[in-house]
Amino acid sequence: MEPNIIGRTIDSYQILDVLGRGGMGIVYRARDLMLDKDVAVKMMDARLDPEGRLLKRFQEEARSLARLQHPNLVAIYTLRESQLGLCIVMEFVKGKNLSDIIKESGALPLSRFKRIFVQCLNALxxxxxxxxxxxxIKPSNIMLTDQDVVKITDFGLAKRLDPSPNASTVLAGGTLYYSPPEQLDSLxxxxxxxxxxxxxxxxxxALTGKIPxxxxxxxxxxxxxxxxxxxxxxEKLRPNLPDDIVRLVMKSIHKDxxxxxxxxxxxxxxLENCATSVAPKPRKRA
Structure with a gap:
């Protein structure tokens, strides 16, 4: 049983409700009583890490986020030791994640698709x-505000591109549906x-409403x-997609x-140069 801390004040943060659960702990919506604004507090659950293996990864996530300042990436405010353990205090994003949007509405209109993913690519x-x-990267880690501003979240598996040999991991990690072939053996x-x-x-x-x-x-x-x-x-799942969008997606998921x-x-x-509508095919002459 996880401790029920809803309504409690941890340091200067009043815990309001649960936003989500992950492999390293729970993310809460909280009120920063000092600054009078909502924040997200990712609290590491020590019970999931009795040997301390996840602690380093949790700290690395905070450091990774702290290096990044971009309007389409969730901002980190602080990493701190709270009354209940280590926590990351982050920007609270009011909106929905892309996974829920696809489940509710199905495939995205092409204009919205393009608008969302250009932001994602700029952030990456x-x-x-x-x-x-x-x-x-997966739909549930892409948040959208009510104005369709993208906020990429959850850098729990993030790493530096130039890690030392001691920092590399052999855990596959990630989510299978979205994992590249090279990740299935080792991160x-x-x-x-x-x-x-x-x-x-x-x-x-997002284009088809389904995984392949x-x-x-x-x-x-x-x-x-x-x-x-x-x-x-x-195209097998959504006929009449623009050819350039199909080529772009298939190139991005090439096994090599x-x-x-x-x-x-x-x-x-x-993607910016891709069409968002399909030109009508010319009629055949009689």
């Missing part, structure tokens, strides 16, 4: 330029092109499809990292 380009890769194999793949799979789902795997597929079959690159074109976009900036530029 900033992170990559700062030497940080996310490694767990140490993943560079910025892994984020491009994961965002490409997220784009696929059968509901009954086993983890083994899904891994096999990812490693072999057997991902059907999104070298065949993907060279950077998030290059992918953003390509």
């Amino acid at each position: 380009e900033h992170a990559h330029t700062e030497g940080i890769i996310h490694r767990d 140490a194999n993943v560079d910025y092109r892994g984020d491009i793949y994961s965002l490409g799979m997220t784009m696929y789902e 795997f059968a509901d009954t597929a086993s983890d083994f079959r899904i891994r096999q499809a990812i490693v072999e690159g057997n991902i059907p074109s999104p 990292p070298a065949r993907r976009f060279r950077s998030a900036a290059a992918m953003a530029e390509a």
Whole structure:
């Protein structure tokens, strides 16, 4: 049983409700009583980490976020030791995550799709330029405000692009549906092109309303499809998509990292140039 801290004040933060749960703890909405504004407090659950293995990763997440200052990335305010343990105090985003939006409304209109993912790519380009890769991009980690401003969250698996040998991990991590082939063996194999793949799979789902795997597929079959690159074109699920958008998505999820976009900036530029409607095909002459 997790401690019920709703309504309590931890240091100067009044805990209001639960925003979500993850592998390292719980994220709460809280009121900063000093600044009189809502914040998100990610509190590490020490019971999940009796040997202290997650503590370093939790601290690294805070440091990764602290390096990043971008309007489409959730801002971190502080890492502190509270009465209940270590916590990260972050920007509170009022809105919904992309996963819930897709579940509620299905495939996104092309104009909205383009608007959202250009922001995502700009945010990733900033992170990559700062030497940080996310490694767990998926719809539930992309928040949207009521004005459709993107805020990428959850850098719990993030790492520096230039880690020391001692800092690398052999845990697969991430979420299977969105994991690039190279991540299925080891997180140490993943560079910025892994984020491009994961965002490409997220784009696929946003375009079609579905993931490209059968509901009954086993983890083994899904891994096999990812490693072999057997991902059907999104046109199979949503006919009449613009050809340039289809090509962009399929390039981003190529099984060979070298065949993907060279950077998030290059992918953003390509997306900016994509059509958001399909030109009518010319009629055949009688």
